[in-house]
Amino acid sequence: MSPTSPLNAEIARIRSTEIALHGPYNPAGKPDNPLRVVFLSSYGHAYSLLATGPMALYDLINRRPDVPALAERALAYDCLLADANRLHTPGGEPYRSIENPAPVAGADIVGVSVTNAGDLHCVLRLLDLAGIPRHSADRAAGVHPLIVGGSAGLANPEPMADYLDIVALGEAEHSLLELIRLLHANPALTPTAALEQAARIPGLYVPSLYEHDLLPGGGTAAIRPRTPTVPATVHPQYLTPHDLGPAHFTSPISDGSCAVVIANLGCRHSCHMCTLGTPPFRNAPIDQLTAYVDTLERHGIRKIVISSPTFTQYRHRHELLDHISAYADRAPEPVSVIIGSLRADEVTARYLDAVARLDPGHLFTELSLDAPRGVITIAPEFAAPDLVRIFGKTMDAYRVDRALDLCRTTTHFGTVMLYFMLGAPGESDQDRLAIADYAHRVYQRLGRKDGAVIVKVQQFMPQPGTVSQRLPMADPDLVDGWVNDIRERLHTLAGPAHDRFRVLWGEHSRLLLEALCDRGDRRVGHVLEALHDAGTDFAHLTKAQLEQALAAHGLTFSSYLAARDTDLLPWQTVNTVHPEAEQALAAALRNRVPVPA
Numbered sequence: 023m024s025p026t027s028p029l030n031a032e033i034a035r036i037r038s039t040e041i042a043l044h045g046p047y048n049p050a051g052k053p054d055n056p057l058r059v060v061f062l063s064s065y066g067h068a069y070s071l072l073a074t075g076p077m078a079l080y081d082l083i084n085r086r087p088d089v090p091a092l093a094e095r096a097l098a099y100d101c102l103l104a105d106a107n108r109l110h111t112p113g114g115e116p117y118r119s120i121e122n123p124a125p126v127a128g129a130d131i132v133g134v135s136v137t138n139a140g141d142l143h144c145v146l147r148l149l150d151l152a153g154i155p156r157h158s159a160d161r162a163a164g165v166h167p168l169i170v171g172g173s174a175g176l177a178n179p180e181p182m183a184d185y186l187d188i189v190a191l192g193e194a195e196h197s198l199l200e201l202i203r204l205l206h207a208n209p210a211l212t213p214t215a216a217l218e219q220a221a222r223i224p225g226l227y228v229p230s231l232y233e234h235d236l237l238p239g240g241g242t243a244a245i246r247p248r249t250p251t252v253p254a255t256v257h258p259q260y261l262t263p264h265d266l267g268p269a270h271f272t273s274p275i276s277d278g279s280c281a282v283v284i285a286n287l288g289c290r291h292s293c294h295m296c297t298l299g300t301p302p303f304r305n306a307p308i309d310q311l312t313a314y315v316d317t318l319e320r321h322g323i324r325k326i327v328i329s330s331p332t333f334t335q336y337r338h339r340h341e342l343l344d345h346i347s348a349y350a351d352r353a354p355e356p357v358s359v360i361i362g363s364l365r366a367d368e369v370t371a372r373y374l375d376a377v378a379r380l381d382p383g384h385l386f387t388e389l390s391l392d393a394p395r396g397v398i399t400i401a402p403e404f405a406a407p408d409l410v411r412i413f414g415k416t417m418d419a420y421r422v423d424r425a426l427d428l429c430r431t432t433t434h435f436g437t438v439m440l441y442f443m444l445g446a447p448g449e450s451d452q453d454r455l456a457i458a459d460y461a462h463r464v465y466q467r468l469g470r471k472d473g474a475v476i477v478k479v480q481q482f483m484p485q486p487g488t489v490s491q492r493l494p495m496a497d498p499d500l501v502d503g504w505v506n507d508i509r510e511r512l513h514t515l516a517g518p519a520h521d522r523f524r525v526l527w528g529e530h531s532r533l534l535l536e537a538l539c540d541r542g543d544r545r546v547g548h549v550l551e552a553l554h555d556a557g558t559d560f561a562h563l564t565k566a567q568l569e570q571a572l573a574a575h576g577l578t579f580s581s582y583l584a585a586r587d588t589d590l591l592p593w594q595t596v597n598t599v600h601p602e603a604e605q606a607l608a609a610a611l612r613n614r615v616p617v618p619a
């Protein structure tokens with residue numbers, strides 16, 4: 023392999039830009055024969071550094087002298103060549119990590135992180151790229167790595183059951199380290215024994231140790247552990263901030279331009295359709311975050327992404343914002359802060375002032391509105407007040423009006439981003455059109471002609487692991503028409519001011535995949551594999567293509583959209599939701615008498 027090959031040249035460039043923000047790694051004190059752990063990323067370099075889950079594990083493994091492993095990262099390098107769904111290295115040289123020229127395929131453990139169920143097919147592409155057999159059953163101990171998956175896209179791990187050896191549920195800072203210690207201490211374990219012992223580590227789910235009886239058309243009839251030693255249920259792990267370590271809250275490596283702060287985890291609310299309310303709410307230690315900002319200042323890193331979706335709930339938010347503000351005041355060039363979400367129902371005048379001083383950008387900066395730059399987020403999710411209540415949201419009209427009144431008193435916040443879901447069970451045409459009325463009312467309350475309202479529409483998707491998980495799903499094909507109806511009504515209501523509104527909706531193909539994979543059983547991975555091998559463009563996947571691929575496996579798309587009232591969930595082994603809560607939500611929706619907004 024030439025040191026000047028395009029791949030090696032790109033990696034040399036990457037390495038020359040990287041700054042280890044928590045200090046250099048020192049592999050010297052590691053136990054003998056450390057394992058090789060490679061984290062695969064579907065992203066290029068800059069985005070891969072924002073993936074705080076795998077980056078935190080990478081940092082932990084490399085930083086702790088007692089962990090008998092070294093971690094590496096292998097990315098979707100710019101120089102890779104695409105051939106339909108496959109990626110290749112230039113000249114066919116082995117796919118390698120940033121840290122190590124040895125082939126990724128020779129690692130002991132490979133980690134893959136999937137944040138959205140609509141992206142599960144990316145796992146196949148990464149395994150192909152690395153030259154690792156896709157199917158667990160085709161991989162041999164001592165020859166191929168153990169493939170460990172994780173993150174929110176695997177809340178229902180079953181579609182990937184035949185491809186991943188292990189799925190780490192929740193936060194893997196303990197479970198992955200235990201797995202590493204197990205494999206390092208027992209190199210002679212047979213693959214079966216290794217997996218059986220791994221299955222006893224809290225938070226690790228080993229799909230191959232469970233037998234699933236599948237229903238015709240789609241769904242799961244029965245699940246049985248294959249041996250008596252395999253636990254009947256496996257639950258996600260959630261750890262204390264101390265156990266998680268600093269890299270879980272602050273990105274450990276920067277390319278010199280940008281760094282990420284995750285100030286808090288979870289949400290203080292528990293809305294029935296949201297996965298954020300499932301983990302316990304935890305605050306990052308403020309001294310860690312302020313010290314990190316000081317480090318960024320020393321390195322001249324001037325873009326800070328605060329990516330907590332519930333940052334307004336962070337106990338020390340004012341202190342953190344003041345600290346960043348002080349850095350911005352001292353900096354010779356502008357410091358930009360991107361805040362993932364400014365939740366209207368939780369803002370105060372003091373908070374808005376603090377944020378306004380930072381001239382914050384927003385994650386949706388692609389929106390070229392000539393409105394003042396500050397964007398405030400309001401996520402009622404539903405325009406009908408009773409649906410808001412039924413799903414446990416706290417965003418009532420009083421809180422929204424109060425926030426808009428606060429915005430009116432500043433010159434900075436002129437854009438409101440409204441989040442709504444379409445397609446909840448029992449939703450009527452009237453409920454959907456009320457979204458236009460809601461948006462119009464927000465614009466009027468904002469009270470400024472140069473203001474703007476962005477309506478971001480998502481389809482209601484019952485997420486595995488939430489109280490909504492058994493509810494029926496609308497066909498994603500219907501949503502285009504619903505969005506058009508909302509746009510037309512908004513146009514009529516706003517009249518000459520209609521250009522102050524945007525209704526955003528897209529990624530239809532991803533929603534088809536997400537709907538299928540959120541609910542999918544073990545056959546769904548094979549459907550994805552068939553589409554992958556056929557060279558199907560997943561970014562433009564049509565319903566017809568998906569239905570054809572499902573039919574070839576004896577499955578129907580509609581069976582995955584239907585309610586799962588009484589069925590066994592395909593992800594029952596990892597399920598933690600109380601059936602009483604599910605039944606109460608379903609009954610409230612059934613008995614609902616829609617009230618006009």
Ligand code: SF4
Pocket residue numbers: 289290291292293296297298299331332401415
């Ligand atoms: S929908 Fe919003 S308020 Fe509700 S749990 Fe999720 S993040 Fe929290």
